[in-house]
Amino acid sequence: xxxxxxxxxxxxxxxxxxxxxxxxxxxxxxxxxxxxxxxxxxxxxxxxxxxxxxxxxxxxxxxxxxxxxxxxxxxxxxxxxxxxxxxxxxxxxxxxxxxxxxxxxxxxxxxxxxxxxxxxxxxxxxxxxxxxxxxxxxxxxxxxxxxxxxxxxxxxxxxxxxxxxxxxxxxxxxxxxxxxxxxxxxxxxxxxxxxxxxxxxxxxxxxxxxxxxxxxxxxxxxxxxxxxxxxxxxxxxxxxxxxxxxxxxxxxxxxxxxxxxxxxxxxxxxxxxxxxxxxxxxxxxxxxxxxxxxxxxxxxxxxxxxxxxxxxxxxxxxxxxxxxxxxxxxxxxxxxxxxxxxxxxxxxxxxxxxxxxxxxxxxxxxxxxxxxxxxxxxxxxxxxxxxxxxxxxxxxxxxxxxxxxxxxxxxxxxxxxxxxxxxxxxxxxxxxxxxxxxxxxxxxxxxxxxxxxxxxxxxxxxxxxxxxxxxxxxxxxxxxxxxxxxxxxxxxxxxxxxxxxxxxxxxxxxxxxxxxxxxxxxxxxxxxxxxxxxxxxx
Numbered sequence: 001x002x003x004x005x006x007x008x009x010x011x012x013x014x015x016x017x018x019x020x021x022x023x024x025x026x027x028x029x030x031x032x033x034x035x036x037x038x039x040x041x042x043x044x045x046x047x048x049x050x051x052x053x054x055x056x057x058x059x060x061x062x063x064x065x066x067x068x069x070x071x072x073x074x075x076x077x078x079x080x081x082x083x084x085x086x087x088x089x090x091x092x093x094x095x096x097x098x099x100x101x102x103x104x105x106x107x108x109x110x111x112x113x114x115x116x117x118x119x120x121x122x123x124x125x126x127x128x129x130x131x132x133x134x135x136x137x138x139x140x141x142x143x144x145x146x147x148x149x150x151x152x153x154x155x156x157x158x159x160x161x162x163x164x165x166x167x168x169x170x171x172x173x174x175x176x177x178x179x180x181x182x183x184x185x186x187x188x189x190x191x192x193x194x195x196x197x198x199x200x201x202x203x204x205x206x207x208x209x210x211x212x213x214x215x216x217x218x219x220x221x222x223x224x225x226x227x228x229x230x231x232x233x234x235x236x237x238x239x240x241x242x243x244x245x246x247x248x249x250x251x252x253x254x255x256x257x258x259x260x261x262x263x264x265x266x267x268x269x270x271x272x273x274x275x276x277x278x279x280x281x282x283x284x285x286x287x288x289x290x291x292x293x294x295x296x297x298x299x300x301x302x303x304x305x306x307x308x309x310x311x312x313x314x315x316x317x318x319x320x321x322x323x324x325x326x327x328x329x330x331x332x333x334x335x336x337x338x339x340x341x342x343x344x345x346x347x348x349x350x351x352x353x354x355x356x357x358x359x360x361x362x363x364x365x366x367x368x369x370x371x372x373x374x375x376x377x378x379x380x381x382x383x384x385x386x387x388x389x390x391x392x393x394x395x396x397x398x399x400x401x402x403x404x405x406x407x408x409x410x411x412x413x414x415x416x417x418x419x420x421x422x423x424x425x426x427x428x429x430x431x432x433x434x435x436x437x438x439x440x441x442x443x444x445x446x447x448x449x450x451x452x453x454x455x456x457x458x459x460x461x462x463x464x465x466x467x468x469x470x471x472x473x474x475x476x477x478x479x480x481x482x483x484x485x486x487x488x489x490x491x492x493x494x495x496x497x498x499x500x501x502x503x504x505x506x507x508x509x510x511x512x513x514x515x516x517x518x519x520x521x522x523x524x525x526x527x528x529x530x531x532x533x534x535x536x537x538x
Contacts, residue, residue: 019415240314266290291326425499435507
């Protein structure tokens with residue numbers, strides 16, 4: 001055996017060992033159960049095989065736009081008052097359908113230039129147009145509006161991913177859903193408590209600390225009656241937990257400042273804890289800038305009350321006995337220890353930029369996943385055995401060559417998936433079976449070309465050389481076109497379709513190596529052991 005052939009055989013054997021390690025790693029035992037456990041720890045199963053929850057979420061992107069336009073309304077009121085420009089009203093006529101549209105009424109014509117200056121300096125993302133009866137309309141620029149909505153989806157994906165990762169869900173799929181606008185696809189294999197996960201994902205967890213201006217009230221009507229039927233412009237009414245003076249079980253209402261002293265964006269950390277009564281609570285810390293702002297606020301309002309607001313609901317109200325810098329606590333209500341842990345985790349991950357709505361929910365039971373694995377594996381084994389037997393019968397000794405290449409192709413494919421943490425789905429198993437078919441097709445092209453060269457009177461070494469040389473271009477062409485198709489499926493498909501595309505691509509790359517290089521080396525090894533002129537079994 002020449003040295004050139006020897007190093008090629010050594011290379012094939014080394015590659016085999018490398019990819020076997022990718023499939024099994026270092027098994028704890030070499031029994032059937034030990035190898036199966038090692039394989040399942042390296043080859044991750046998708047939702048359709050392991051069971052779990054499939055969700056499609058709709059991001060309410062207008063919520064994010066409303067936050068920006070609400071801020072624009074407050075800025076306009078502040079600047080108009082600061083510059084002593086009279087106006088009748090600054091409002092959003094339709095916050096649901098046109099959240100980016102703000103209308104200013106009653107501005108004198110003489111103040112038009114000053115108003116335009118305010119918009120240009122403080123709100124450059126808005127276009128302004130004048131209308132009848134001294135009204136002005138502000139509309140967010142289309143490019144910035146589209147960018148804000150897309151950023152809301154991206155931020156929602158990252159926030160949900162952070163929360164899901166904190167729960168320890170194995171191999172989740174969290175990505176933009178290509179079949180709908182502003183939608184997110186979430187697949188959670190092996191989730192045993194989907195209701196809790198949904199609650200955690202959906203919670204916006206917007207923490208705000210505001211000044212309490214009145215309450216608790218037993219109803220909204222009683223709060224309005226106390227204020228003469230009209231709330232102050234800088235105040236808002238929020239629901240909260242029942243408090244002393246309010247009947248047990250009834251909803252309490254509080255009047256709080258519209259502007260927050262600090263908010264969730266000023267949060268540095270949040271951890272589950274217990275309050276002075278031993279009840280579950282959440283202890284939070286603010287950033288340096290947020291802490292300084294909170295210190296200034298509490299210093300100016302010592303002796304007054306502040307409200308801790310979470311998701312537009314007052315969690316607790318406390319008197320400011322002395323200035324507070326950078327720490328606080330959320331307690332009260334009927335918070336359980338698990339809720340304390342979940343709330344602290346949600347606060348750490350940041351608030352969702354917009355609400356989410358569940359469009360679709362499907363649950364795959366583990367028994368269905370087990371059936372899918374069994375049927376899929378059985379189909380793969382039966383198909384593989386049929387192909388191996390056919391190649392042995394039709395191509396005789398050369399069929400052994402093809403069978404070895406196909407088995408090595410399967411090892412490389414699974415090893416690829418183990419190294420790259422690819423998830424095996426039911427369509428992925430179909431991709432494995434299709435890869436076997438592509439491998440057979442490559443061998444048939446090569447073998448038939450070799451047969452043709454032998455019929456033309458070529459010697460076996462020459463026939464093998466010509467067979468591989470002429471079939472090579474056709475094999476590369478078919479594989480490249482199929483890989484391009486798989487890439488398109490991966491880019492535009494959803495989870496299961498992507499699983500099929502990934503498996504097919506890995507299999508095709510492995511097949512290029514096994515059908516051309518490995519098969520050729522085996523032929524060369526067989527020819528090296530034959531006498532000159534001896535026939536080739538094919």
